[in-house]
Amino acid sequence: MSDSPQAPPAPTLLLDEAGPLFAWLVSLERSTWGELYALPWEGITLGSNPMNDIVLHDPLASPMHARIHVLEIDGQPRCQIQDLASTYGTWVNGVRIVRHNLADNDFVTFGDSHFCFKQLAPGS
Amino acid sequence: MFDSLLSTNIISIADWQLWGVIVAFAVTSVTTCWVFFDSQRNQVSATFWRLITLVAALIVTPSATLRLFPYLQAGFSSQILQWLALGGAVATVISFLSLILYAVGLGVRSSAAPSQLQEMDPEPVEANEADPAPSPAITGPQPLVEPTLQIALEPEVEPEPTPESLAWLVITAGPRAGDTYRLGEMTDIGREPCCNDIVIDDPALSRQHARIRYEDGVFVIYDLASANGTLLNNQPVQRAELHNGDRLQLGQTHFAFMQVVNSPDTQDAQDEQTSQASESVLLTVV
Numbered sequence: 236m237s238d239s240p241q242a243p244p245a246p247t248l249l250l251d252e253a254g255p256l257f258a259w260l261v262s263l264e265r266s267t268w269g270e271l272y273a274l275p276w277e278g279i280t281l282g283s284n285p286m287n288d289i290v291l292h293d294p295l296a297s298p299m300h301a302r303i304h305v306l307e308i309d310g311q312p313r314c315q316i317q318d319l320a321s322t323y324g325t326w327v328n329g330v331r332i333v334r335h336n337l338a339d340n341d342f343v344t345f346g347d348s349h350f351c352f353k354q355l356a357p358g359s
Numbered sequence: 360m361f362d363s364l365l366s367t368n369i370i371s372i373a374d375w376q377l378w379g380v381i382v383a384f385a386v387t388s389v390t391t392c393w394v395f396f397d398s399q400r401n402q403v404s405a406t407f408w409r410l411i412t413l414v415a416a417l418i419v420t421p422s423a424t425l426r427l428f429p430y431l432q433a434g435f436s437s438q439i440l441q442w443l444a445l446g447g448a449v450a451t452v453i454s455f456l457s458l459i460l461y462a463v464g465l466g467v468r469s470s471a472a473p474s475q476l477q478e479m480d481p482e483p484v485e486a487n488e489a490d491p492a493p494s495p496a497i498t499g500p501q502p503l504v505e506p507t508l509q510i511a512l513e514p515e516v517e518p519e520p521t522p523e524s525l526a527w528l529v530i531t532a533g534p535r536a537g538d539t540y541r542l543g544e545m546t547d548i549g550r551e552p553c554c555n556d557i558v559i560d561d562p563a564l565s566r567q568h569a570r571i572r573y574e575d576g577v578f579v580i581y582d583l584a585s586a587n588g589t590l591l592n593n594q595p596v597q598r599a600e601l602h603n604g605d606r607l608q609l610g611q612t613h614f615a616f617m618q619v620v621n622s623p624d625t626q627d628a629q630d631e632q633t634s635q636a637s638e639s640v641l642l643t644v645v
Binding site for chain 2: 254255256257259261263268269271273339340351353355356
């Protein structure tokens with residue numbers, strides 16, 4: 236084991252990646268009510284195209300509808316959602332957004348697909 | 360050898376055979392009736408036990424009849440009578456054992472499967488009227504006691520789910536950090552795999568450590584007399600309401616309680632401004 240060549244070290248990332256992100260999207264669609272999608276550090280894309288991490292089965296969803304990526308804001312990991320020029324828009328708490336920093340309990344809508352964003356505050 | 364009921368000495372203590380017959384008949388009939396009516400009331404399939412107890416009662420009946428009315432014995436040889444007596448004794452024992460095994464089977468079944476809505480408010484009897492022909496295979500006399508608890512509701516009868524009914528426990532530390540457990544009407548937490556909805560292999564956890572119930576839109580945690588207690592935000596609790604973001608510690612396992620809070624209007628003004636600010640920034644960039 237020690238004689239085999241070492242793999243190149245993983246690229247250092249902006250955030251300390253130890254442990255999970257503790258951020259989820261909760262589906263509020265009737266067919267998948269309450270289903271949790273754990274958000275990874277590398278972010279996700281959403282849309283009707285099957286290539287997306289979360290596939291939206293909604294006629295109002297664009298093939299590449301939105302994406303969520305993780306930024307560090309004030310020393311904390313925050314999820315930022317970005318609309319990818321979708322036809323019916325991405326809405327957070329009833330406001331149409333282009334780019335928005337998500338907070339715990341934000342209600343996110345992609346076209347007509349409803350989700351709730353949940354994130355755990357850092358431990359007490 | 361024995362006094363019959365026809366003699367003036369009705370019952371004599373020495374009539375152990377007569378007493379035995381009476382006991383046998385009583386045991387088998389009571390057992391059969393018990394198994395039949397109990398399984399019908401609990402809507403439990405107990406065909407095997409019903410059969411056994413019924414057969415035992417049938418075996419005891421001729422022996423008991425012949426003992427109680429000895430003038431009928433004239434037509435039978437003594438050997439047959441002895442076989443009948445032996446069969447009756449064996450049938451009595453089997454009948455009694457069947458009752459015990461049936462009750463044990465019931466006990467195992469009820470503790471292994473915490474039914475979803477059984478412990479909430481018992482539904483009124485209207486559900487019984489809507490279903491005119493419930494399942495039981497035996498067409499015996501219906502019990503006078505109406506069953507008021509329904510074991511399980513059909514899926515289409517479930518009420519509209521509300522967002523605040525969505526809640527999870529999230530493990531926040533250790534090798535299973537990030538694992539989420541969806542909470543239902545009643546969720547048991549403990550070390551024992553058989554009886555818990557959330558099984559955590561933590562030696563500091565009791566076999567049945569805590570229970571979380573959904574009561575009128577609020578999740579409430581109950582400590583089930585656990586050895587190491589239940590800590591809510593570092594305070595030991597017996598019964599406490601849970602709110603979004605609460606931290607729980609059961610044994611050495613740390614959880615966070617996460618609940619969807621159905622109030623999208625109570626967003627901080629800060630976030631509104633942030634979104635508007637970032638919107639305006641992007642518009643200029645684009």
